[in-house]
Amino acid sequence: MVLGLCCLFFFSLGVTVASFGPLLPELSVLNQVDLSRMGQIFTFYFLGSLISQILSGPFSDRFGEKPLMLAATLLLMVSVATLPFSHTFSLSLLLFSLTGLGGGAIVLATNVLIARVYADRSVSALNLLNLFFGVGAFLSPALVGLIAGQTGNGRQILWLVSALLALQVVLFGWLRIPPPARTPQANAGTGMRFLLRSRLVWLLAFLLMLYVGVENGFGGWITVYMQRTANLPYEQAALSASAFWLALTAGRLVTVGLGMRLSAMRILALSLGGALAGSLLMVLGRGNLPLSTAGILLTGFSFASIFPSTVSLSSAFFPEQAGRAMSIINGMASIGAMVLPWLQGVLLNTISPTASTLLTLGGVAGMVLLLAAVRPLTRSTAPSSLPEAAGGFSDVLPR
Structure with a gap:
């Protein structure tokens, strides 16, 4: 039940976040601002997420994940349900910030909870969890296009998400979750000061900063990019976003099994190699629909396994302060998500589509360099618990 409900949380979050890009033209008209300015919704969403990441880690370590997730889900439910009614740009930005507050806390709490409950097989369990984010993100752009075509109001998808979140609050309220293990606060090796001085924490943090920024920028602007470079109508261009999230979902399904056989570091290296090739294809294939x-x-x-594999490494090397470590790492990830999607929109709308794809390529190249710096540290550090690369698929199914 723990993994099953957490997967449902991530499904809802995937639908929500992946709807932002396809809804941009509609929101731009509704709020009477140009498309580039409307792209600030990504910055404000992840600003809220950044604030929640900073606050949620210590709260999770002290009180457990359940109260944090309940409060965050209620906030997300209310803000998402209110967004379709906003016709004022400043109010819309505020609501996106509140959505980010709730969504950021859910991301941190669910990843820490799953990494703790399934500590021996965290790579596979976290990939399964994030697989459902991908399922929701894949369905979302197509649903927005379908709803907009039928009703003229694609924002109605947010009301569907809000209803699903209300159901999750009820179900999760009934679920019993063991509290996290208490550790002595006097232990300097597990204190916040130790984490802030750890090179490994900051390398993982900058890696996720680039990844989350690049992923959200790519997924958020791909609809507009394909409209302009491939001359696709809106409904078909929105399917490009669905294709991106479908591929991400398929990758996570594959890495659920790979996590039983390969280490998190090996999976990260393979993932970044593929991402480098894919982003290079985007640069070279401008205007060419097949490429x-x-x-x-x-x-x-x-992209599929970059986030869960990084979370798995963090939880394995800092098991007694998993919430605080993820607070630092996800906080930096939120900064990337605040800046890079906005920057990608500026490049796309004011310079050229090629400039926006070069940003993606540069971000992936930066991640490759950071992973190269992480590798020797993971060999020299001796964590008290590491994710196992053994076991069966049934060991990570919902329970």
């Missing part, structure tokens, strides 16, 4: 489609699919597939 652009191949680049979208390869990039999405390769």
